[in-house]
Amino acid sequence: MTDYDVVIIGGGHAGCEAALACARMGVKTIMFVMNLDSIAMMPCNPNIGGTSKGHLVREIDALGGEMAKNIDKTFIQSRMLNTGKGPAVHSLRAQADKAAYATEMLKTLQSEPNLSLRQSEVTDISVQNGELKGVFTRSGAFTPCKAAVICVGTYMRSRCLCGDVITDVGPNGLKNAKRLSESFAKLDVSMMRFKTGTPARIDGATIDRSKMQIQPGDEVITPFSFDTDASGAQRVQVPCYLTYTNERTHRIIRQNLSRSPIYSNIIEGTGARYCPSIEDKIVRFADKDRHQVFIEPEGENTTEMYVSGMSTSMPEDVQEAMYRTVPGLENCRLTRNGYAIEYDCIDATQLTLSLEFKHIKGLFSAGQFNGSSGYEEAAAQGLVAGINAALFALKKPAMTIDRSEGYIGVLIDDLTAKGSDEPYRMMTSRAEYRLLLRQDNADLRLMPKGYAAGLVPKDRFERFEAKRESIEREIKRVGQVMATPEANAFLRSQNSAELNSGVPLRDLIKRPELDYLKLAPIDRNRPKITRDVAEQVNVRIKFEGYIKRQTEQVERFKRLEDKKLPENIDYSTISGLRIEARQKLSAAMPANIGRASRITGVSPSDTAVLLAYIKKARVQS
């Protein structure tokens, strides 16, 4: 049996990123997957990105991951969302050709020299004295390794529910994985039961597009990857359509609620509040007379359409009836039923910030199995866990990302410090430093980390450094170039106040009615710079005040993160701490005061007690 440094269990969005990261960092890697034909499968919505998820994809790209490049090659529609709002919430969202996305990712995996793919179910994990030794597969074969990343998604003891029809399978009818859950029980890993759901798919040849609002892509396409040439990304796009449910839809659902596995308590798993089924929407938002429904193409070479906004596990006959009440879908033919899936996952507070199990050295975990939901959340964790599994195998220090550095930092900190009692979905509101964590500057925030970890290649990093220097140079230049009253005719044409004397160009950029690009006509010696650089110059100058204030908040945050807590601290002996805080702190053993303060059940007064405690301990030592 060939020796591998790292084993990746799973070929979903987490597994693909983890495997590529390890192989590209030079460690010998094998990926085990239940079915090689399901690699990078999108069992639910046919899109990548969207509010906050688009940020994650950009950050994955900045660290050297693959998702951004893969969607840039396989998207069929692209839109920049929230452009009417501030840059902190601008988010790219692309419709993917699902089949092409999976094929392209498989091609990339198969072309990676240090990576082997193997169709086989991992059934057991071998651990001795708290250290990983290797994994067993269903054939009984043992694969020794230095590190492993578990990326098993929604397959663990999963079952699918459509009305009272319950099938013991994984997503899309694929085989589920049972035995590994028993192995985790033996390893003292605490598990949870979550659920998620998906809508029916319908035949696009049977819908009436004239009864729905067309949703075209952007005229000028912005790629996800900082490495994708924008001029080469422009292409003919496929539209989506917007329609709505109505009272007839709602009545059918209300009349059949008792047949829903959710409302008849057949389903045991906990679902995501922020990803409700249509049944949930009818019950929770009973006052609403209609809900948005987006009809999205699943690909260019299929007529199947995804009915976004109507995820359901109602019985088949109810689905047939309810979808046909929606304008445009009156004669639609279902190609696949909607269904709910419940599955085992772990409580991620058992993991460190590097996504390694606290009590099993060398064993890492990522993706939906950590209690998150979404392709982007999974890929982000897969990348971080993959990088750290490789660093572990190379005996190098782990790479971590904190809440002030990226949405990936927010995602992992929330999951590992607070845990989640439902599938965790990323949202901009979760990121307190979101003005700094924009999707447009993900490379400036994270590419140095990806390079230091050994994943971002040297030539790419040099291109990045050149971009960074060009931004700083241009910000400096517009601070020195003076705009004079000679520009008043231009300013009048922009409905902007005239100048009485010379002001630095940057002061004009700050005016709400002006921006860096608009001022080009009066900025004669402007150097030729890329759209990316121009965007950075504009945002950094326009939002300078907000950015400064948020940077000060981050400095305060970092001061608390730097206040380390001893590994062997005994919280039960610290007087002044509340009982709940003692229990939670002892269970989590946080690395520093900052993380301690974010644990659910630790109050600000408990944090103050801890601060006083470590100060006293330092004075006495």
Ligand SMILES: Cc1cc2nc3c(=O)[nH]c(=O)nc-3n(C[C@H](O)[C@H](O)[C@H](O)COP(=O)(O)OP(=O)(O)OC[C@H]3O[C@@H](n4cnc5c(N)ncnc54)[C@H](O)[C@@H]3O)c2cc1C
């Ligand atoms: C029905 C359904 C509805 C969903 N709805 C939503 C939604 O509305 N919104 C949303 O954000 N997300 C949704 N998702 C979630 C989304 O699909 C996942 O977030 C994403 O696919 C998770 O990626 P992952 O890599 O963690 O796991 P997955 O994509 O599930 O991949 C897991 C991989 O592990 C492999 N595997 C599992 N067990 C073993 C084993 N023992 N040995 C070897 N290989 C193994 C599988 O073959 C597979 O390749 C839904 C998923 C499903 C199934």
